[in-house]
Amino acid sequence: QVQLVESGGGVVQPGRSLRLSCVVSGFSFNSYGMHWLRQAPGKGLEWVAVISYDGRVKYYADSVKGRFTISRDSSKNTLYLQMNSLRPEDKGVYYCAKEYTQIVVTWATDHRGHGTEVSVSS
Amino acid sequence: QSALTQPASVSGSPGQSITISCTGSSRDIGASNYVSWYQQYPGEAPKLVIYDVNRRPSGISNRFSASKSGSAASLTISGLQAEDEANYFCGSYTRGDTLVFGTGTMVTV
Numbered sequence: 001q002v003q004l005v006e007s008g009g010g011v012v013q014p015g016r017s018l019r020l021s022c023v024v025s026g027f028s029f030n031s032y033g034m035h036w037l038r039q040a041p042g043k044g045l046e047w048v049a050v051i052s053y054d055g056r057v058k059y060y061a062d063s064v065k066g067r068f069t070i071s072r073d074s075s076k077n078t079l080y081l082q083m084n085s086l087r088p089e090d091k092g093v094y095y096c097a098k099e100y101t102q103i104v105v106t107w108a109t110d111h112r113g114h115g116t117e118v119s120v121s122s
Numbered sequence: 123q124s125a126l127t128q129p130a131s132v133s134g135s136p137g138q139s140i141t142i143s144c145t146g147s148s149r150d151i152g153a154s155n156y157v158s159w160y161q162q163y164p165g166e167a168p169k170l171v172i173y174d175v176n177r178r179p180s181g182i183s184n185r186f187s188a189s190k191s192g193s194a195a196s197l198t199i200s201g202l203q204a205e206d207e208a209n210y211f212c213g214s215y216t217r218g219d220t221l222v223f224g225t226g227t228m229v230t231v
Contacts, residue, residue, distance in 0.1 A: 035221070044125055044211075044223060044224075044225055044226060045168075045211070045223045046223070047213075047220060047221035047222065047223065050221070059219040059220060060220075061123070061220055062123065062218070062220070100170055100173055100179065101173075106156050106158075106173055106174055107154075107156040107158065107213065107214075107215040107221050108156065108158035108170055108173035108174070108213065109158075109168075109170065110170045110179065111167070112167050112168070114167075
């Protein structure tokens, strides 16, 4: 079955970096766009970034543009989120999520992982 | 990008129909054919019930239907059942090539 497992979260100081990973299985990773989502404590779900099935197209939320980079490695069935210049407001649980449809990004997700927690504090 | 607005709660009796609204703007729902709806039980991952405004994924009951008018979308659950009691939230692509989610609606049966 479809599985997505995030890792790489932790506690970091403001201004530092973290790289999140999401290892997937149970579907053809090469055929689907992938998203990163996050949820801050007590807040609603927030979209962070998306990458196309082939890695050529990437879009970011305004709140992370210029600081975060989404990437993928098909040889490792792994999605990444490089987070630089972290701010306290980046705190939350980060989820990777699979696009519902193959190839085309329709901005709907049908599976996500259990998340990895990021805390930014001095 | 502000979150899409949904009512905090909606309730109905078994067998009835309910409708959940999702209000956005001309920059998101009003400009998008990519509106989706999710069902989420406490402690569980969300389940996609509608995509592309009104399309149901395989395996989703036809009791779930959705539509869009202007800058607002809606999800209707007909023949309400106890198992439909959950949190529902919408999502929409925006003109800025981003995705925005709704505030969520708790459905009580």
